């Protein structure tokens with residue numbers, strides 16, 4: 001977890017992400033501009049105008065704040081074109097909703113069919129838009145849309161992004177698809193402590209802490225605890241023992257920054273549940289049990305083993321950066337020598353994971369749950385274990401059983417996976 005302060009960017013992670021896909025010149029960028037009533041995207045009759053995924057945070061009436069992602073045409077050709085297509089398809093894997101824009105005058109292409117297949121496989125809610133209705137005889141695009149939706153069971157509408165006709169139907173279809181299929185991020189602390197009890201949150205104010213601010217999981221935890229009428233006591237790592245002893249009723253849980261977990265664990269009596277913000281993030285953004293299962297490979301790592309460390313947002317690495325310095329150092333200490341570390345910083349997940357023994361993923365506070373689940377799915381597909389920063393740090397500090405204990409399913413997954421690996425060895 002890096003110390004990126006809570007900003008509009010963070011709220012962006014909690015917004016609905018809508019990807020606009022389709023062939024070159026289908027009118028994807030024109031549709032974005034119509035939907036938002038702004039000139040957000042460059043429109044031109046030169047095929048391939050949009051070359052990279054471009055995110056625009058905006059208000060989409062009546063849904064509210066969303067992020068629209070304009071993408072490059074899925075029918076692009078040549079080596080560069082193929083790379084653009086790969087990027088567009090990569091974006092699809094973590095979208096909350098996909099809009100497939102089809103030029104009604106051209107009809108459905110092989111590239112559209114391939115995208116529809118991917119949409120089905122991923123289970124992404126989708127709306128198909130037959131655009132450029134003004135370029136075909138009246139009623140044709142509408143008929144194409146209703147035939148398509150009857151045959152494919154995917155909502156479809158017709159419009160002309162150029163003239164602005166049918167845009168309300170596109171909007172209504174988006175709203176309907178969102179209502180039916182959006183999977184929002186899970187809450188961080190929900191279900192962890194009963195109403196009215198106290199949670200102690202441990203927030204080290206060290207070199208890595210942002211000036212004058214708290215980081216997103218800390219802010220979110222405070223807000224959720226207050227929402228559920230629980231109390232929270234926010235303390236420094238040096239104040240944990242005193243805070244516990246001053247409470248009349250012991251805290252229902254202690255939640256600490258991962259990097260202080262060993263020092264905090266030493267101050268918290270074993271009967272008081274303890275976990276970390278990063279583990280809560282793993283639960284909220286991904287599948288905690290599967291990430292715990294993935295961690296079972298960590299005790300087997302040997303010096304020189306290839307390890308992929310993934311971060312989903314760029315930030316200015318600081319001296320003691322967690323992904324570049326601390327985790328590699330702890331891994332080296334545990335294994336008796338340094339690993340071969342690769343750090344990938346991008347929303348775009350590396351395609352070939354097979355060279356690595358394990359993927360250690362950041363908390364993903366800047367991206368959606370769907371995004372993190374897409375990464376986990378890709379690791380599963382390629383047979384590479386994935387874990388996350390919080391789980392890895394707890395393991396490397398020797399306290400993972402303790403920090404997973406509030407989550408019995410994840411604890412069981414970690415134990416089972418470790419046992420299965422040692423049986424197989």
Ligand SMILES: Nc1nc2c(ncn2[C@@H]2O[C@H](COP(=O)(O)OP(=O)(O)OP(=O)(O)O)[C@@H](O)[C@H]2O)c(=O)[nH]1
Nearest residue numbers: 024025026027028029030044048049050132161162
């Ligand atoms: N007649 C008509 N032209 C349209 C319509 N929508 C878009 N266009 C035109 O089609 C061309 C391509 O539009 P864009 O919005 O740039 O298409 P795009 O899908 O973003 O294209 P790439 O970024 O190149 O993949 C432009 O000249 C638009 O003015 C429409 O509904 N009717």
Ligand code: SF4
Nearest residue numbers: 002313362363365366
């Ligand atoms: S998205 Fe990942 S790298 Fe970026 S601040 Fe959140 S945890 Fe750190």
Ligand SMILES: [Mg+2]
Nearest residue numbers: 028029049050
């Ligand atoms: Mg475009």
